[in-house]
Amino acid sequence: xxxxxxxxxxxxxxxxxxxxxxxxxxxxxxxxxxxxxxxxxxxxxxxxxxxxxxxxxxxxxxxxxxxxxxxxxxxxxxxxxxxxxxxxxxxxxxxxxx
Numbered sequence: 779x780x781x782x783x784x785x786x787x788x789x790x791x792x793x794x795x796x797x798x799x800x801x802x803x804x805x806x807x808x809x810x811x812x813x814x815x816x817x818x819x820x821x822x823x824x825x826x827x828x829x830x831x832x833x834x835x836x837x838x839x840x841x842x843x844x845x846x847x848x849x850x851x852x853x854x855x856x857x858x859x860x861x862x863x864x865x866x867x868x869x870x871x872x873x874x875x876x
Contacts (some may be wrong), residue, residue, distance in 0.1 A: 805829055819875040837861075 809827035828837070837843060842857055862869055 805834070821874040822876055823874070 793838060806825055808824075809826050810823040811820050813820040840857070842853075842860070844853055858874070859869065861867065867873070
């Protein structure tokens, strides 16, 4: 599980890195699939859906968002689940890991 989250984080960092600095019109991909090195249970992150409800800085400049963009299971689940608890977002494993 740790490998899956770590690899998902790496995939996310690569996805964002490939786009470089986004312009005001380009806010990145609408959906990001975070895959592990083993290919087990990728997580689907609906980026556009989150952007419609939140400002970019709410996540990207949050205190617990890793500045180095190095994610692992503890950071990834902690970051997403903390917000989902507050906002009453989905909490089941299968909500993100289809």
